[in-house]
Amino acid sequence: MRHGKEESSSGKDQIIDLISAVRELNGLSSRELNKLLKESENFTIQFKTVKGFLWQIDMEKLASSLPLHLIAVLLSPDRDMHMGHVLRGFRLLHTLSDLAIRHGRLEQILLDDVKLSEQILDLVFYMLIVLAYCKQDKHIGSSPVLHSVLVACSLHVLTGYFSSQWHELVLILNAHPKVDIFMDVVFDAMQEDIRILHSKLSELNNEVLCEKSSLRAAERTAHYICQQCEASLQFLLSLCQQKVIRDRVLKHKELCKNGGILLLACMILKLNIPDCFKESFDIVATVSRLKAKILSILLQLCEAESISYLDEVAGSQKTMHLANSVALEFLDSLKNAFRQEAKQLGDSHDKSSRMGLVLLNALRLADIFSDDSNFRSFFMTNTIPVLADIFAIPHDEFLSSWCSVNIPMIEEDANLEYDPFTTAGAALCTLNDGCETAQSAPVFLTETNYACPSSFSGIPSVAYAQQRTSYLVKIIANLHVFVPNICEEEEKDLFLNKFHKYMLMEILQLSRYPSSSGIQKATTICKNLSSLAEYARSLTPNLLNDEDVHLLSGFSDQLKKLAEPQIGNNLVQALLVKDEGTSDNKDGYPMHQDTQNNGRTAPSLPRKLDASAQDEALIFNTNDVDAKGRTLEGSLQEMDQLKVASDPTENFETREHAKESGLQEDDKAESAQGEEKQPRKRKRNIMNERQIFLIEKALLEEPEMQRNAASLQSWADKLSCQAEQ
Incomplete structure (x- = not known):
């Protein structure tokens, strides 16, 4: 030279x-x-x-x-x-x-x-x-x-x-x-990358809040660091997709038995976007893809046939704890992805909205964890609230999202086309010419608007829709299955009972007294489960087997039988507390005139329950029924057999008096306690004007409605909705 x-x-x-x-x-x-x-x-x-x-x-x-x-x-x-x-x-x-x-x-x-x-x-x-x-x-x-x-x-x-x-x-x-050293340090280097990203996102947010740098400059810096992390993680994913390296990783003590991969996964899944960047599509999408890619790496390891990754992880308390933490994080990611899906309906799909396959990968991992004996119990407890949220959405929305191939929105992924020359050049702009002292990043990013280009990576919309529905079915099947020779006797119907108990707690806790909204939620869950079980049959044999569908159907039917008495019992109470004759006491509970107590008021049921009392109430209510032995369906049938009259409220009152005369013997025990007069007093005001109008309309349009179960349920849903208004 x-x-x-x-x-x-x-x-x-x-x-x-x-x-x-x-x-x-x-x-x-x-x-x-x-x-x-x-x-x-x-x-x-x-x-x-x-x-x-x-x-x-x-x-x-x-x-x-x-x-x-x-x-x-x-x-x-x-x-x-x-x-x-x-x-x-x-x-x-x-x-x-x-x-x-x-x-x-x-x-x-x-x-x-x-x-x-x-x-x-x-x-x-x-x-x-x-x-x-x-x-x-x-x-x-x-x-x-x-x-x-x-x-x-x-x-x-x-x-x-x-x-x-x-x-x-x-x-x-x-x-x-030195390949084992290489695999060890590459995951460690990625951990340090994510640690720095956590720190820098927080620092940049503070700089923006303190007006030390512009939002645009901070946004470019954050997006640049996120993309470098994504490029490295994408490289790791590509390595793990190859059996030779995947098997090497599974045999690596530090990465598997000591939790190196789980630690990286936990760090990435815990990434939170600061408030100042939440409107940045670029940052939101890149962080989401980071989460999708680390979930995909975990899937590669969990689905390996040579070695059971989860068995390796379950070998120590430390890694079991890490795995449980990861499970909580991807369940949270699943819940957030599902909620965001509803918000993004109607948005245009462009490169900035390619968020990665977070929901699909989280569902796939949930399927694996729910089927693994090491994690089944922990996973069962923590997945029930997520499943309940999914099944509690309005029925029409559930059908379009989970029981159709034409779902409103699918996830899209993107692969970065990494250019080391350009990205390194952008980073070198942060260094002073002639020395290695770093300057503030916002200066460089105000002048440089570089982002790695990306290429679309995804699956056909029909395949995507069917896959995610099949995973939802498998999760329920895995948690509900009972194999006598393998499972403990106390595991039989454990998931069913836990889910039922959670659903009842939701009804009680949704408000301070039973409300039609809580009842509506329970009814919707049962209805959506039934629809999913019916739709699941169309996914056999390619995506589901007959056993999966049978287990889901069994779970759906059993849950409905368990829930019907509570729904009916609480519906009566929900309608009663809407009586216009009620008032609130100083504790905020509805008060009713008690004719047996000389006009003095008494709190309406249910009374306040402490935690232990609530648990006992739930256990008792498992087999509870209406005092007259009627279910919700029976009560609705009686209500729908009304005849249209010039004064619907009078007609309704007359009908109730007729019913009561036929049930006089059943009411004797209640009469002794002074409770039989309460329902009679409120009969004129049980329904509001909207409900009355709906009943009139229903009877005019469908005079034979009481013979059609589906029509009855539909009108009952409409009445419940109107009761909330």
Whole structure:
């Protein structure tokens, strides 16, 4: 190499020349370097530096010396002061790999030389080791983007110099004697990436709130770091999708038995978007895709046939605790994704809205956890509220979302098309020219608007809709199944009873007294379960087997039988408390005139219950029925047999008096306690004007309504809705 007219003559001068050469050449694109090479003689390029000096560089010598030079910098005691130079070196390595396919001479040096190939592998390994344990390297932490871009650029050197075909690359990695160290440190480096991302998102949010930086600048910085993390995680996912590496990971003690992968998963799933960035589609979508990709990595390991990942995880209390934490997080992600799905209906789909397959992957993992004996009990308890939320949505909405192939919205994914040259260049703008001290990121990001391009990655809408419904069915089947020779006797109907108890608690706690909204929720859950069981038959045998469908149908039928008495009993109370003759006492509970107590008022049922009393009430109510032995359906049939009259309220009162005369014997016990007169007193005011209008309309349109169960249920639902208004 020549600098001006002086030739380098000593080893020290050679290192100085390499540092200068890296600084000058890393900013030239492969097209620019290719032009210089075509104009060169004997593979020595000539160009003018920024300061106007004439440079001559032997590219063959530079290419063969660069990997070892960068390793030497990484092994030096003061490496943390030169990480900007290392990034420039990696940027130049990527440019040289692009040139190698156009120049046979470079290809022989960089791609065909076994010794140089080993050096490049060692360089990547050393780089990741440094990045995995860089907490003491203050310089890397001082730049908001340096660590994440170094991880991503290091990993992508492997595809540039060895193979872009994953099945070929994993064979090369697997043959390396340090492959286990590589797998260990790459996950550790990603953990450090996510830790820094957590910190930077919070710092940038504070800067915006304190008006130390603009929202736009902070947003660009946050999005840049998120994309570097996504590029690295996408690389890891591609590795784990190959059986050779997946099996290697499953046998790795640190990653599996000691919870290295679970720790990374927990950190990513706990990522929260600060308030100032919640309106940024780019950041929201990228963080969502991070969660989708780590869930996909977990799926790759859980679905492996060679080794049971969950058995390995269940081997220690520490990893069991981590796995339970991850389960809680992806259940929360599932709940949030489902809620956001409703909010996003009607929104246009563009690149910024490709949120990844969070919901589908979470459902797939829920299916696996619910079927694993190590986690079934814990998972059962924590998944019931999520399932109840899903089944409590309005029936029409449930049908369109879960019982149709034409669902309102599907998830979309995207793969980043990572360009190391451009992304490294953007990161280097955060460093002062001539020194390695980081400047504030917002300055650079105000001037730079770089984002990695992405390509659509998804599945057909019909397949997506059917898959997610099948996973929902499997989760319920897994939790409801009872195998006598394997399961404990107390596990029989455990899920059914827990779900039923939760549903009743919701009815009681939805308000301070039984309301039609709580009853409506329970009724909707049963109705949606029944519809799902019917639709599930269409997914056999490709996505579901007959046993899955049978278990869901059994669960649906049994839950309905358990819930009907409570729904009917609480419906009566819900209608009673809507009486216009009620008033509220000082505790906020409805008060009714008590004719047996000389007009004094008494609190309406149900009374306040403490926690233990509520539990006892729930157990008692499991087999409770209306005092007259009637169910909700029976009560509704009686109500719907009314005749239209000029005064519907009078007609209703007369009808009730007629019914009471026929039930006089049944009411004797109640009469002794003074309770039989309460219903009679309120009969005129049980229904509001809207309900009365609906009954009139129903009887005019469907005079034979009482003979049609489906019509009865439909009108009962409408009446309940009107009661809430």
